[in-house]
Amino acid sequence: MRDKCDACGLDYKFVDTGDGPAVFGIFILGVLCVGGALIAEFKFGVPWWMHIVLWGILTPVFTVFLLRFLKAILIALQFSNKAEEGRIAKE
Numbered sequence: 001m002r003d004k005c006d007a008c009g010l011d012y013k014f015v016d017t018g019d020g021p022a023v024f025g026i027f028i029l030g031v032l033c034v035g036g037a038l039i040a041e042f043k044f045g046v047p048w049w050m051h052i053v054l055w056g057i058l059t060p061v062f063t064v065f066l067l068r069f070l071k072a073i074l075i076a077l078q079f080s081n082k083a084e085e086g087r088i089a090k091e
Contacts, residue, residue, distance in 0.1 A: 014084065021070035025063060033059055 004011050033055055040046045040054065077083070 015075050015078065016085075017071055017074040017078070020074050021067050024070050025066050028066060029059065029062055032062070 001012055001015060003013075036058075037051060037055060040051065046054070
């Protein structure tokens, strides 16, 4: 990420999404990909090689777009809720 916003000058040092986008992405893509594979198998009866081609292409493409979206959502939530690292006393 950049150090600050070019338009408004907001400092991005507060951003700490950690592994949150990856965890949410695993849950969302797991449901979508496994559900899609089950539908493709039992409703359409696609061969095994078609599963490899279909899910080998769709899963990485969905992952790239979903992770960017989820990271943006978590940064926006962190900013709007003024979330920061916990402290016992104000310094």
